[in-house]
Amino acid sequence: GQQVMQIPQYQHVQEGEDFTTYCNSSTTLSNIQWYKQRPGGHPVFLIQLVKSGEVKKQKRLTFQFGEAKKNSSLHITATQTTDVGTYFCAGPFPHASGGSYIPTFGRGTSLIVHP
């Protein structure tokens, strides 16, 4: 089953409104990364969170890692049309056969910003 759940799947906002996407893991993660993929483009690394309860900011973007290290969120303040894209979270999950961890991505949240 899906090990990393991201909600919502889509989000329409008016330019200037805030946006939040949530990432929930079925297991405790050692770290979590966030990526952005523009339409027709490829994923671009945004940030990595490692510590329990960690909060990091990048201009209008705020990233948070939950206390239990099983959930994370990305919040964008006052969205702009340049924020359009799909935002993915990713973390290392134990391989089914055991012994290793494989990078596992959520399905992403597609942000549509209306001018």
Next chain:
Amino acid sequence: KAGVTQTPRYLIKTRGQQVTLSCSPISGHRSVSWYQQTPGQGLQFLFEYFSETQRNKGNFPGRFSGRQFSNSRSEMNVSTLELGDSALYLCASSPRTSGNNEQFFGPGTRLTVL
């Protein structure tokens, strides 16, 4: 530094054929990972190579294979193509320094299987 490059960018094949995709990582990066991206399954990890050795493998059949050369360039091969193999194949390189899992993705190869 130049980014990750992938060739070809687009490819059309028919069922039963095989295909080889190529990836050149960022200079100095020794880790190369491959992913398959489809609308139905999202981004799925195929395998990772580090210093010419497969370091990790996802849950894909043996028809999917890869290798890495001494200059860190990597290739992936898919044999006996199926319609369901149509996807965007992304390569990502990483410096793989301690605690840093940042990956730099290439533009991808769009594979269509007819």
